[in-house]
Amino acid sequence: MGLPFIGRKLELQKLNELLKKKTASLAVIKGRRRIGKSRLITEFAKTQGNFYAFTGLPPTKKTTKQLQLNEFTRQLGEQFALPGLKLDDWGDAFTLLANQTKQGRTIILLDEISWMGSKDPDFLGKLKIVWDQYFCGNSKLILILCGSISLWIEDNVLNSTGFFGRISLELALEELSLAESNILLNDLPFTGSAYEKFKILSITGGIPWYLEHIQSNKTANENIQKLCFTKDALLVKEFEKIFNDLFDHKGTWYRKIVAALVNGPLEYNAIYQTIGYQSSGRITEYLNNLVTAGFVSRDHSWNLKSLKKSRLSKYRLCDNYLRFYLKYIEPNYNKIQKNQFTYTSMQAFPGWNAILSLQFENLVLNNRANILTELGIKPEDIQTDNPFFQTKTSKQQGCQIDYLIQTRYNTLFACEIKFSKNRITKKIITEMQNKLQRLVIPKNFSCFPVLIHVNGVSDEVEDSNHFAKIIDFSDLL
Numbered sequence: 449m450g451l452p453f454i455g456r457k458l459e460l461q462k463l464n465e466l467l468k469k470k471t472a473s474l475a476v477i478k479g480r481r482r483i484g485k486s487r488l489i490t491e492f493a494k495t496q497g498n499f500y501a502f503t504g505l506p507p508t509k510k511t512t513k514q515l516q517l518n519e520f521t522r523q524l525g526e527q528f529a530l531p532g533l534k535l536d537d538w539g540d541a542f543t544l545l546a547n548q549t550k551q552g553r554t555i556i557l558l559d560e561i562s563w564m565g566s567k568d569p570d571f572l573g574k575l576k577i578v579w580d581q582y583f584c585g586n587s588k589l590i591l592i593l594c595g596s597i598s599l600w601i602e603d604n605v606l607n608s609t610g611f612f613g614r615i616s617l618e619l620a621l622e623e624l625s626l627a628e629s630n631i632l633l634n635d636l637p638f639t640g641s642a643y644e645k646f647k648i649l650s651i652t653g654g655i656p657w658y659l660e661h662i663q664s665n666k667t668a669n670e671n672i673q674k675l676c677f678t679k680d681a682l683l684v685k686e687f688e689k690i691f692n693d694l695f696d697h698k699g700t701w702y703r704k705i706v707a708a709l710v711n712g713p714l715e716y717n718a719i720y721q722t723i724g725y726q727s728s729g730r731i732t733e734y735l736n737n738l739v740t741a742g743f744v745s746r747d748h749s750w751n752l753k754s755l756k757k758s759r760l761s762k763y764r765l766c767d768n769y770l771r772f773y774l775k776y777i778e779p780n781y782n783k784i785q786k787n788q789f790t791y792t793s794m795q796a797f798p799g800w801n802a803i804l805s806l807q808f809e810n811l812v813l814n815n816r817a818n819i820l821t822e823l824g825i826k827p828e829d830i831q832t833d834n835p836f837f838q839t840k841t842s843k844q845q846g847c848q849i850d851y852l853i854q855t856r857y858n859t860l861f862a863c864e865i866k867f868s869k870n871r872i873t874k875k876i877i878t879e880m881q882n883k884l885q886r887l888v889i890p891k892n893f894s895c896f897p898v899l900i901h902v903n904g905v906s907d908e909v910e911d912s913n914h915f916a917k918i919i920d921f922s923d924l925l
Contacts, residue, residue, distance in 0.1 A: 479621030497553030504563030546582035642922035680828030861868035
């Protein structure tokens, strides 16, 4: 028996709303590899009548459009008991599928659709024609297009004039929340401490498929050894699969960009200088694609008084696995593949505390709803929230806030996301005071400092009452 389905309540709610429609529905679901798209759709469809799932072949240099069609035809024949079925045209294949699903509640999944159709420029055009002429005839039919390559889906489906006005639902799956990740780990059951779980999440993030491979009878360090530092292990091979799927022959430049972001967020100019590429629209395109794919976040600052978005922004590598791979697996890849790499603990890695701070920051920023709940802030009261940067000028000092929340009541919550391998000392109070002194706060605004930590704080910090709220990582679980 597999693990129970965890989370995705909002996504399931939106999918269930399609069942109330009086017409056929076309849905698009995207999200990074291993995020749980297929599992979500299977969970939705399991009690909803007929469910037919078709998956494209993983792309290789030898994969052709005919091979993709042959595989689709094989799956079609198998699911509808049509032995010996042979088709040479996607239009014929889709028409046959539509004719087999004319009546009754029916859910059809075309999984990894970019694999299925990327070799044939007419693939989506033929799907659109069959949708208009046949699929729509069944008012209880839901056709779901799903894929890991968000760029292809954006360009060819969501932004396509051919599908304009036809898409009933678009979902972009994100990582599981910390609370959901914790439930998944508990169901394994992994009974380690909150800090043990944090070490695992600092590598996997909230990617369910990675978390499902954690072994309950091993410590965090033993699991990391098994998944990351053993020949051909799951997370040793995963990076190349991600980049080959997503970026194909352009992967080299994408790889350089994410590598440039490993040690922290950078502004645009710093990125192209770091990778040795002349500033151009091409780099902007690559960055936008990485943001669309969900691996990089572009964090904009803003004017506190007018709320106007600033031109100042930084790009942040928001995927914990990518950072860990580039920083610690890739440099040791050859040794790992020869089983010559000796792993003792993450603390032995060079620069690990600085990297762990970035990973902790990602976990917090990817779980902002938890922070708002802890602070008692209603979502409708937020005017804007993000990492905040204040540029140094002749009139003001430079300043950076890990996470700043601005409410409609002219209230600011300045969150310091602090990782420390030991309990945080009263030094943090002075650091926060200096930071807030540099921050230019508009007249009649209030600013409350908040501390988010993972390994405890000293009694002096607790007793100081300097922070409006001290949030422990275990609270977010």
